[in-house]
Amino acid sequence: MSTSLAPTDATPRSRPARSRTWRIIRRVLIVLAALLLIVAGLFGYAWYTAPVDTVGKVPFEQPLAIPPLAESQVDDDGRRVFDLTAQQSMTELVPGTSTETWGYNGGYLGPTLRAERGEEVIVDVTNDLDETTSVHWHGMHLPAEMDGGPHQPIAPGQTWSPTWTIDQPAATLWYHPHPHGETEDHIYRGLAGMFILEDPDLPAARQLPHEYGVDDIPVIVQDKRFDDGELTYGRPWFSSMGRLGDTLLVNGTYGPYLDVTTELVRLRLLNASTARVYDFGFSDNREFDVVATDGGLLPGPVAVNRMPLSPGERAEIVVRMEPGEQVELRSYPPDLGADFLTERFDGGSDRFDVLQLRAADELQTSPELPDSLAPAPDPLADVGNLDTTREFVLSGRTINGQKMDMGRIDTTVEVDRTEIWAITNRDGSVHNFHVHDTQFQIVDVDGRSPPPEFAGWKDTVLLRPNTTTRIALRFSDYSDPDVPYMYHCHLLFHEDQGMMGQFVVVEPGGSAGDVDHGAHAGH
Numbered sequence: 001m002s003t004s005l006a007p008t009d010a011t012p013r014s015r016p017a018r019s020r021t022w023r024i025i026r027r028v029l030i031v032l033a034a035l036l037l038i039v040a041g042l043f044g045y046a047w048y049t050a051p052v053d054t055v056g057k058v059p060f061e062q063p064l065a066i067p068p069l070a071e072s073q074v075d076d077d078g079r080r081v082f083d084l085t086a087q088q089s090m091t092e093l094v095p096g097t098s099t100e101t102w103g104y105n106g107g108y109l110g111p112t113l114r115a116e117r118g119e120e121v122i123v124d125v126t127n128d129l130d131e132t133t134s135v136h137w138h139g140m141h142l143p144a145e146m147d148g149g150p151h152q153p154i155a156p157g158q159t160w161s162p163t164w165t166i167d168q169p170a171a172t173l174w175y176h177p178h179p180h181g182e183t184e185d186h187i188y189r190g191l192a193g194m195f196i197l198e199d200p201d202l203p204a205a206r207q208l209p210h211e212y213g214v215d216d217i218p219v220i221v222q223d224k225r226f227d228d229g230e231l232t233y234g235r236p237w238f239s240s241m242g243r244l245g246d247t248l249l250v251n252g253t254y255g256p257y258l259d260v261t262t263e264l265v266r267l268r269l270l271n272a273s274t275a276r277v278y279d280f281g282f283s284d285n286r287e288f289d290v291v292a293t294d295g296g297l298l299p300g301p302v303a304v305n306r307m308p309l310s311p312g313e314r315a316e317i318v319v320r321m322e323p324g325e326q327v328e329l330r331s332y333p334p335d336l337g338a339d340f341l342t343e344r345f346d347g348g349s350d351r352f353d354v355l356q357l358r359a360a361d362e363l364q365t366s367p368e369l370p371d372s373l374a375p376a377p378d379p380l381a382d383v384g385n386l387d388t389t390r391e392f393v394l395s396g397r398t399i400n401g402q403k404m405d406m407g408r409i410d411t412t413v414e415v416d417r418t419e420i421w422a423i424t425n426r427d428g429s430v431h432n433f434h435v436h437d438t439q440f441q442i443v444d445v446d447g448r449s450p451p452p453e454f455a456g457w458k459d460t461v462l463l464r465p466n467t468t469t470r471i472a473l474r475f476s477d478y479s480d481p482d483v484p485y486m487y488h489c490h491l492l493f494h495e496d497q498g499m500m501g502q503f504v505v506v507e508p509g510g511s512a513g514d515v516d517h518g519a520h521a522g523h
């Protein structure tokens with residue numbers, strides 16, 4: 001049998017040609033094999049170095065910083081006035097190093113704002129940075145022009161003074177920048193803070209631990225990566241999530257411990273990371289009670305031993321301590337619902353020691369947790385039927401096939417009408433979904449009701465790969481056809497790349513107006 005490479009009538013002259021061909025093929029094969037080895041080597045390196053595991057390696061040597069409660073005054077109009085100034089500083093985040101950071105009224109993060117339902121507030125936000133930013137009140141029900149999204153930029157040197165009336169139940173909200181395309185950077189550098197709402201009409205709230213900084217503790221969790229003290233801004237090769245750090249800060253503290261002096265301690269967990277999903281639990285797997293989620297108290301405490309939170313989500317948990325004991329709050333490998341490769345590179349194998357709780361030898365008695373905390377969320381009760389009103393498909397960096405356009409209104413909703421939104425993640429990796437202005441209730445995920453700790457008020461929901469989550473929501477008050485609110489993925493890299501849409505709330509029968517594309521800087 002013969003082939004063209006080995007002709008039977010081969011002449012002496014064809015032999016050099018044949019061996020030359022073989023030489024070329026051999027070289028190509030060697031180069032290909034070398035390339036394959038390099039790629040396999042890089043992949044292997046990435047595979048083995050991808051998981052982060054800090055369990056047992058964190059020196060719990062720093063007392064947990066408690067963000068100060070923001071000072072405020074009541075002005076002549078009866079409004080509670082807060083001041084926030086975004087500024088740049090050098091901060092000792094990791095002991096012995098100095099890091100360039102951004103913060104509000106300080107080096108890193110910002111003070112905790114606290115206000116009561118019914119109060120009118122005004123926040124004078126000054127931008128002392130040398131680039132434009134904004135401040136969004138995450139989870140807050142308020143007029144669109146006060147929302148602090150991409151349409152309310154604050155230019156360097158300017159002050160923006162949004163004002164609104166607190167009109168929602170007690171909750172752990174937060175504030176952070178929302179400038180279009182720059183949110184990941186601004187939050188990563190340190191701009192974020194907690195906004196605690198109180199509600200005198202919820203008596204159970206006073207039976208929960210509520211002494212700020214004593215038995216009611218903000219726990220703002222963020223992952224970072226440092227190089228020689230400086231924050232690094234790279235993204236991993238094999239992950240599409242965005243930045244995934246190998247070092248945790250809690251309230252800006254590296255290696256934090258908390259001295260506990262009461263039997264019960266309430267932790268207000270906030271995932272203020274840019275991309276990472278956590279699955280919080282304790283080092284001895286003890287049960288704890290989830291008492292509130294994003295938008296406020298659950299109907300009653302829910303005992304669990306894990307509580308997953310994606311970026312932007314909050315949970316208030318109450319943990320019982322024994323005198324003299326130590327236990328660590330951890331993050332266990334979160335269930336990202338993805339294939340094993342994606343899980344590995346998106347943080348699904350990662351474990352962290354988060355915060356050490358050190359109980360005093362004698363603990364003050366705490367009141368028992370009430371069985372009933374707050375009325376159950378009502379949007380579902382208001383819906384005559386559960387027909388889906390709208391569909392949102394998240395894929396790549398798009399929602400319904402489109403990237404964010406500040407000049408385009410994607411969705412127009414009528415004021416005070418309950419809607420069912422079906423949100424589908426069509427990708428093989430996680431996204432999440434945050435809606436401004438309102439709190440929603442999760443109806444079902446692929447037809448299944450959520451577990452009780454996820455059946456309360458939410459404004460942000462994790463979307464596992466290839467699932468459909470339906471939420472019930474209502475936009476009461478504040479119609480404005482010209483100024484949009486946002487819905488978006490709260491993985492900030494995705495958001496910045498355009499995974500965001502705009503909606504306006506209009507009066508019944510109304511239609512969207514002309515959105516101001518450029519928007520105006522503060523005055």
Ligand SMILES: [Cu+2]
Binds near residue numbers: 489491
């Ligand atoms: Cu996303």
